Amino acid sequence: MPDLMSALAFEDVSKAFGGVKALRGVTLSVAPGDAHALMGENGAGKSTLMKIAAGIHRPDSGRLLYKGQVLDLVAPRAALAAGIGLVHQETLLFPNLDVAENIFAGHEVRRGWFVDRRAMHARSAELLAQLHLDVDPATMVSRLSAAQQQLLQVARALAFHCEVLILDEPTTSLTDSEVDHLFAVLELLRSRGVTLIYVSHRIPEVFRLCRTVSVLRDGQHVGTWPLEGKSAHDIVRAMVGRDLETGHGQGKVGEAVRLDVRGLARHPHFRGVDVQVREGEIVGLFGLIGAGRTEVVETIFGLHRPDEGTMRVDGESFAPHAPADAIRRGVVLQPEMRQSQGLFFNLPISENLLLAREAARNGWMRQLGRERGECEALLTRWGIKAASIDVPPDSLSGGNQQKVVLAKWLATAPRVLLLDEPTKGVDVGAKHDIHHLIRQEAALGMGCLVVSSDLPELLALADRIVVLKQGRVQGEVPRGATEEDVMQLATRAEETDAA
Amino acid sequence: GGSAPDPAAPKMLRFAVIPKALDIPVFNYARIGAERKAKELGNIEVIWRAPESADQLRQKEVLESFISQRVDGIAISCTNGDFLAPVIDKAIAAGIPVITWDADAPTSQRMAYYGVDDFKAGQRLATEALTALGNKGKVALMTSLGAYNLQRRLDGVNDILKQQPGITIVETFDVKEDIVRAGEVIATATNRYPDLDAWISVGGWPIMTRNALEPVDTARTRVFSFDTIPPAPELLKAGKVHTLVGQKYFGWGSEAVRLLAEIKAGRMPPQKIIDSGVDVVNRANVDQYLTEWNKLERGQ
Amino acid sequence: MSVATLATPRSRWANLLRTRELSTLFILLAEIAFFAWYLWPDGGGRHPFVNAENGLLILKYSAIYGIAAVGASMVIISGGVDLAPGAVIALTTVILGHQYLESQWSLPASILAGLGVGVLAGGLSAALVVLVRLPPFIATLGVMGITRGLAYIVTEGRFFDVSARIPPKWAPLGVPLDWIAPIVMVVLMVVFHLFMRHVQAGRAVFAVGGNETAARYTGIRVGRIKTMVYVVSAVLAALSGVILVLGQGQGKADLATGYELDIIASAVIGGASLSGGRGSVIGAVLGTLIFGVLRNALPQIPGATFYDRLIVGLVVVVIVVVDQLLARRQE
Amino acid sequence: MSVATLATPRSRWANLLRTRELSTLFILLAEIAFFAWYLWPDGGGRHPFVNAENGLLILKYSAIYGIAAVGASMVIISGGVDLAPGAVIALTTVILGHQYLESQWSLPASILAGLGVGVLAGGLSAALVVLVRLPPFIATLGVMGITRGLAYIVTEGRFFDVSARIPPKWAPLGVPLDWIAPIVMVVLMVVFHLFMRHVQAGRAVFAVGGNETAARYTGIRVGRIKTMVYVVSAVLAALSGVILVLGQGQGKADLATGYELDIIASAVIGGASLSGGRGSVIGAVLGTLIFGVLRNALPQIPGATFYDRLIVGLVVVVIVVVDQLLARRQE
Numbered sequence A: 001m002p003d004l005m006s007a008l009a010f011e012d013v014s015k016a017f018g019g020v021k022a023l024r025g026v027t028l029s030v031a032p033g034d035a036h037a038l039m040g041e042n043g044a045g046k047s048t049l050m051k052i053a054a055g056i057h058r059p060d061s062g063r064l065l066y067k068g069q070v071l072d073l074v075a076p077r078a079a080l081a082a083g084i085g086l087v088h089q090e091t092l093l094f095p096n097l098d099v100a101e102n103i104f105a106g107h108e109v110r111r112g113w114f115v116d117r118r119a120m121h122a123r124s125a126e127l128l129a130q131l132h133l134d135v136d137p138a139t140m141v142s143r144l145s146a147a148q149q150q151l152l153q154v155a156r157a158l159a160f161h162c163e164v165l166i167l168d169e170p171t172t173s174l175t176d177s178e179v180d181h182l183f184a185v186l187e188l189l190r191s192r193g194v195t196l197i198y199v200s201h202r203i204p205e206v207f208r209l210c211r212t213v214s215v216l217r218d219g220q221h222v223g224t225w226p227l228e229g230k231s232a233h234d235i236v237r238a239m240v241g242r243d244l245e246t247g248h249g250q251g252k253v254g255e256a257v258r259l260d261v262r263g264l265a266r267h268p269h270f271r272g273v274d275v276q277v278r279e280g281e282i283v284g285l286f287g288l289i290g291a292g293r294t295e296v297v298e299t300i301f302g303l304h305r306p307d308e309g310t311m312r313v314d315g316e317s318f319a320p321h322a323p324a325d326a327i328r329r330g331v332v333l334q335p336e337m338r339q340s341q342g343l344f345f346n347l348p349i350s351e352n353l354l355l356a357r358e359a360a361r362n363g364w365m366r367q368l369g370r371e372r373g374e375c376e377a378l379l380t381r382w383g384i385k386a387a388s389i390d391v392p393p394d395s396l397s398g399g400n401q402q403k404v405v406l407a408k409w410l411a412t413a414p415r416v417l418l419l420d421e422p423t424k425g426v427d428v429g430a431k432h433d434i435h436h437l438i439r440q441e442a443a444l445g446m447g448c449l450v451v452s453s454d455l456p457e458l459l460a461l462a463d464r465i466v467v468l469k470q471g472r473v474q475g476e477v478p479r480g481a482t483e484e485d486v487m488q489l490a491t492r493a494e495e496t497d498a499a
Numbered sequence B: 001g002g003s004a005p006d007p008a009a010p011k012m013l014r015f016a017v018i019p020k021a022l023d024i025p026v027f028n029y030a031r032i033g034a035e036r037k038a039k040e041l042g043n044i045e046v047i048w049r050a051p052e053s054a055d056q057l058r059q060k061e062v063l064e065s066f067i068s069q070r071v072d073g074i075a076i077s078c079t080n081g082d083f084l085a086p087v088i089d090k091a092i093a094a095g096i097p098v099i100t101w102d103a104d105a106p107t108s109q110r111m112a113y114y115g116v117d118d119f120k121a122g123q124r125l126a127t128e129a130l131t132a133l134g135n136k137g138k139v140a141l142m143t144s145l146g147a148y149n150l151q152r153r154l155d156g157v158n159d160i161l162k163q164q165p166g167i168t169i170v171e172t173f174d175v176k177e178d179i180v181r182a183g184e185v186i187a188t189a190t191n192r193y194p195d196l197d198a199w200i201s202v203g204g205w206p207i208m209t210r211n212a213l214e215p216v217d218t219a220r221t222r223v224f225s226f227d228t229i230p231p232a233p234e235l236l237k238a239g240k241v242h243t244l245v246g247q248k249y250f251g252w253g254s255e256a257v258r259l260l261a262e263i264k265a266g267r268m269p270p271q272k273i274i275d276s277g278v279d280v281v282n283r284a285n286v287d288q289y290l291t292e293w294n295k296l297e298r299g300q
Numbered sequence C, D: 001m002s003v004a005t006l007a008t009p010r011s012r013w014a015n016l017l018r019t020r021e022l023s024t025l026f027i028l029l030a031e032i033a034f035f036a037w038y039l040w041p042d043g044g045g046r047h048p049f050v051n052a053e054n055g056l057l058i059l060k061y062s063a064i065y066g067i068a069a070v071g072a073s074m075v076i077i078s079g080g081v082d083l084a085p086g087a088v089i090a091l092t093t094v095i096l097g098h099q100y101l102e103s104q105w106s107l108p109a110s111i112l113a114g115l116g117v118g119v120l121a122g123g124l125s126a127a128l129v130v131l132v133r134l135p136p137f138i139a140t141l142g143v144m145g146i147t148r149g150l151a152y153i154v155t156e157g158r159f160f161d162v163s164a165r166i167p168p169k170w171a172p173l174g175v176p177l178d179w180i181a182p183i184v185m186v187v188l189m190v191v192f193h194l195f196m197r198h199v200q201a202g203r204a205v206f207a208v209g210g211n212e213t214a215a216r217y218t219g220i221r222v223g224r225i226k227t228m229v230y231v232v233s234a235v236l237a238a239l240s241g242v243i244l245v246l247g248q249g250q251g252k253a254d255l256a257t258g259y260e261l262d263i264i265a266s267a268v269i270g271g272a273s274l275s276g277g278r279g280s281v282i283g284a285v286l287g288t289l290i291f292g293v294l295r296n297a298l299p300q301i302p303g304a305t306f307y308d309r310l311i312v313g314l315v316v317v318v319i320v321v322v323d324q325l326l327a328r329r330q331e
């Protein structure tokens, strides 16, 4: 029965990509004016379902109802015209255009034949201000940080005045304060009657924003419930089909200093950074957007040359000219952006898993036969869901892609593991697995330095957290500290700056 | 820029001598001839210029550039005479004498042409072939599409061959001024037509190396080609080639410069078309031809 | 966000944009200045390089490349590349000549037939790129072969002597033939510059070249935009062919052989990026003038004869390198 | 994940890989079959196309392209493109000829000098791409101009008649000269195929072409890999030049003009993607054979003279289109 009361409804929607059945007869409806969370493990089919609503994919079977009417979307254009907007999970921007042009691309404000640049800039400035995004509309997008780019994608969706706004994991790069700004805007939209569909793996956010939740599992609709009265536990169970123990699982920190960074500086990004990581220790590196965390770990990894400072690995001086040097010394980095920095979509998973190790190895012949066995072992060990080791990674869900990137680094048997947003866009189950694996590796004596915008994650994972603000270390908090303790360090700095 | 003027010396005359292209070997001898003649006459500077490869539009641009810098005379081998005619006329209207060499622009006002009559030369090449073949047999023709003088030669060749019922033309091959391609075409066609009686080429592509004609069994297939520059005469002596039709390569340059100097001195050439005549080189006269050639090369 | 912080980056960016074309203009002027100095006539008198006639000459020949470069640079900005312009120019001259002389069509009708070559060639390139999703390099390489091949088939190595039927001092609408090419080039440059900067479809070309997926997802009709640039490119090449055959008097299959690489190089010198998303129509036209000045001035330097190719190669490298270094400085 | 599900996709992927080269081989065989049928001698007797001698002929001339295509396809796989091979071939023939004839060097020394051209040209391309970070198209376009320019400067329009000093039936190491080019081509094809599949540096070429940023973050020395492919490409072009000058007997500045486009087209026909990350050395060589068969067979068809450009253009398009459609089917 079509639900006449729904803003958007999917009826028995199926979609397959080659052999992969992404959606298997999903029936689901979203009430008008609702803030509806869509949850599920990585690869459950959330993005696919949302892309169908945005006219990017066409379902193989089933149909889409919009305000009770059957809607046949032939192109993204048609969805936008109907009032359905989507903030994509991936970064989809024009690096060669400025912020205003990115917001209005394809929908420019016109005066007669000509594009009205002034009007677009003014309107962009408003949208950016709403999101507290402090960038000039004339800035080139290639100059924005990952977090700024993510907010910009939201700003673009806001410009369309949609009736249904879908946000597919819009906060993976954001810290709490940016999330606050974003939620304020979303609350405002909802109060104006806009229907929101919110895809996220961050359960607290879902409770904050949404009223209803739908859960997908393996391309099928598990159920839809009001969030009122539900617990995080319930949702996880619905998603994963089992309980996850939330153990802190403290490892034992050794005495030897694995990584010793002193007075590291790279202008204008950061300066005077001191960090020590001991064997078996997991150190968190926290900071607000643009605090320079990524820059710090990339510099340690040899991607950039520091202007000042010294580094030691296991007591020996360490000054890598390139990542290859760092890898040889046992220092590896899982980069922030897995798609652009971590994966080769032209190569099978097996190559993705072993290239790093092989590039660092001195020998030059590959033993492709033996490697297969190793790759299959890695797949099993990390629980990576893939058709085989011979498919390229684009057929994997985000969480599984992330596991491939992590596995590729652990295959090099590192001594120091630098992680930049290790669970970005990863579902609770996978996140749990990843935490478990990181702890397991640390317990074997590795030193880990973890950058994450997800404060609860850091609190659960790290033995202590170093807080960075505008490129300077503000202090650190020990295990057992609260979110408030950490935020205080970050905001105290902000107050002193304002003074 | 430029050379320091010596007020005592007579004014230097700057003659632009323009071949069809810089990458066609026959023109190298024309350059030698032109520069030698300039030196001999004294107050003449030769500017040797052309597009690298034959391109009639770029050649026209070069020609126009010489008009706007007001050189004292222009001698040109036209990639396409009709195409250049209006610009040649423009030069003459601007007071710059123009003569053509090797490849004419008959529809222009050019003051003289020095070279062969391409149509007749083609006829001659074909006649030599007919004689050797006894007016019958299978022949393959070789040209490069694009240049007008080659087209005229080809027309001349065809004019003669088509009158002979005993002659079959198996194909006219276009080698695109590429000697590697010429070699490939010769090899392929030799394989395709093992009973071929003759090759007739209106340009020198087959005879610029020993290698291009290597697959040809000269006992079966005879080769007739335009151009006699080295190593062609040696190929002839070695029996790889039957008859060559040569042109006045050094003369192209030296006559061109001489004619321009004469015109500058107020003496118009007695006739517009100065047929340089061709050198028909065959087994009988090749040694004599080589002696002559060596003299020319040494500048005697 | 204060007004002050707002002003700085915007005007800096605006500067950059302007600078990119200005820097090409600057290189062109420096080149002209160099040759003006180098070729200064010893005894005074008429300057062989700096004179009105020579200026017109440079413009007239550069326009053959320049008109095509307007379209080719749009293709490059869209993230593609067009290897067909040279062949399209040739086929246009041939078809125009054939219709005018052999089929006895009127001149306007023959011109339309010539432009039709552009529509068809561009349509074919677009179909291969958009529908069959061939990489542009290979699609337009194929179209180049097909187009030039047809020109040879029609002419069989001969040519159509259009000059025979066009009066030598012919001046359509009172404009001397020599002036037409430069005027058309400048008008097209301005029109398409405005189009690319201020019209939605023009902006979309930049978007498509910058991130095709993002363009598709934001509702830009990527297929149409690509079709547009390939058709514009081929039609402008055909227009260049029309002007060539009218101005030079011949329709011939081997005309403009290899010019595609010069045209692409001009666009790149003028600031276009072959990875798409960046470039300028004005820059591309200025790029063709940089080469045009070289082609004009080098024959005026006696010893330079065999150095042309080297000089052109060096100029390409030096300009792009300097440009790259300047761009890095500015960052 | 059961062993069963594992097996199916693995062999499918492996198949795909193999198919890509097999499909090029299939096209080549189909082409040969077509001409074998079309050129079947009416009265029986010796087949003009299918005979050992003709096969050798095709191989010998294709090898000029094929040897260079081995390197050029590696550049394409790395995400770049090399426009210089034709010019490098030419400069090599010229330098070898010059050293051998004018400077009276020994033949081996002259050959080394010729190969030196490759090292220098490749080094320059690599420097421009890696250090100055020029887009490969423009960097190698510049190197193409510089290289060919030098060839013109050295020869001044003349040529070096190496045939004068190499005996016509010369057979180094007992191998007839005609056999050398095909043998070298096949050996290089096998060696570099193995290199690209089984050697770490070869795998890295695919990684760099697939995602350069990720390659850098993976610890691959991107600069070295790129330097390697440009140098290999130019050195193999030079090797092709050496074989050309020995086989054809001439060192000349205009040799191999425009061959770069044929070489690139061959690599693409053989499965290389110009956006990098995909391609095959074997495929590229098979691609040159596809063109080689055309160059050989078309002159055997009476009347085809004016049609050959069209046919080559059509073949490029048809092969790549068919290939694209097959690939989509398989998905």
Ligand SMILES: Nc1ncnc2c1ncn2[C@@H]1O[C@H](COP(=O)(O)OP(=O)(O)OP(=O)(O)O)[C@@H](O)[C@H]1O
Pocket: A017, A018, A020, A021, A022, A040, A041, A042, A043, A044, A045, A046, A047, A048, A049, A089, A394, A395, A396, A397, A398, A399, A400, A425, A427
């Ligand atoms: N374009 C595509 N081609 C092939 N397979 C795809 C494609 N897009 C999605 N898939 C597959 O479809 C399934 C569902 O993917 P989808 O992106 O919808 O998951 P998701 O729920 O959004 O996961 P995540 O939380 O990781 O974003 C996955 O197995 C994925 O690998």
Ligand SMILES: Nc1ncnc2c1ncn2[C@@H]1O[C@H](COP(=O)(O)OP(=O)(O)OP(=O)(O)O)[C@@H](O)[C@H]1O
Pocket: A142, A143, A144, A145, A146, A147, A148, A173, A269, A287, A288, A289, A290, A291, A292, A293, A294, A295, A296, A336, A453
């Ligand atoms: N591509 C870029 N171009 C210019 N500036 C950049 C770029 N990337 C980052 N920055 C700037 O460098 C500084 C440090 O950025 P970095 O990415 O290291 O921060 P971060 O703490 O990791 O924050 P994020 O959450 O944004 O990743 C910030 O001011 C940021 O705006």
Ligand SMILES: OC[C@H]1O[C@@H](O)[C@H](O)[C@@H](O)[C@H]1O
Pocket: B020, B024, B025, B026, B102, B103, B147, B149, B150, B202, B203, B204, B205, B226, B227, B247
């Ligand atoms: O090699 C080609 C050359 O052949 C000559 O015979 C001809 O006179 C030249 O103009 C040129 O075409």
Ligand SMILES: [Mg+2]
Pocket: A046, A047, A048, A089, A168, A398
């Ligand atoms: Mg998703």
Ligand SMILES: [Mg+2]
Pocket: A146, A293, A294, A295, A336, A420
């Ligand atoms: Mg970061």
